[in-house]
Amino acid sequence: MSTSTTTNENITAKTVFIKMALSAWDTYNERVNKLINSLSDEQLIAETAPGRNSGIYLFGHLIAVSDGLFPILGFGERLYPELDKIFVVNPDRSGLAMPSINELKEYWKKVNAKLTDHILQLPDDEWFTRHNNVSEADFANEPHRNKLNIIINRTNHTSYHLGQLVYLAKKQTKED
């Protein structure tokens, strides 16, 4: 392999990075989606383990965190800012009223559909620009704190909670 790097090779490299990060994001969201749709309301309301977060709380938490991506990525206003208080700021069993499971499923779909629209429209170069949770000064020193990095981190956040949500399902395989 030549050590010189042509512009074309690098444009491809950028496109490839974006695909790597977005593929993982899509994969884990789809796994959550498939799991949630396979669970009964009774299973979703249950605790993932004794004394731990309920399925509905973790589902609401994932929706709220994904909804929070709109302002962070410069994609506009959140759809459901009211979810933060219930599912992020406060713990499960806070006494705050939660939306119903059907409402949450609707929110999940709408947040993901709108996010996907924005994600597909974002020009490649924009992924490597600053997101709105990092200052210009910090970004100058830490250019990896860009928009695509948020997607990588949020994918790990989703997979973390997916590992817990699978405990709501009947045990099937060793990976559950």
Next chain:
Amino acid sequence: MSTSTTTNENITAKTVFIKMALSAWDTYNERVNKLINSLSDEQLIAETAPGRNSGIYLFGHLIAVSDGLFPILGFGERLYPELDKIFVVNPDRSGLAMPSINELKEYWKKVNAKLTDHILQLPDDEWFTRHNNVSEADFANEPHRNKLNIIINRTNHTSYHLGQLVYLAKKQTKED
């Protein structure tokens, strides 16, 4: 911003992208490390939830999967290939003898130390080459299936099981 992309900008983009993926990998491994070291042997032997995988099984599973990275990434031979049968091929409670917790902690350290050595030595361009679980023909069509992508996917795998392993600890925060 100019739409033309200079070679220098792209070399930086590559370096930045590698940093993004490796930072997330390090973060999640460090979180596992911290958790494992905070747990008693009794906690580690327990099930993460009723009827689900034990802590020791999931810990062994993470070690085996990380150890499997050596051949996949062209980093040489595995250190502990015998772990696969116990922690990957077979489920928990298979009746196969497991290493002790202290042995596993030692393996975890050694696998991570050797992996880190190889990771730090790999030239930037090599991260975007084919890994050994994908054929040359498939890689030609799917260039995102490169070595760095393995790191991104394995980080998500680690965070998935970390979400389960935290159930071994005493409940402290809503994120547990």
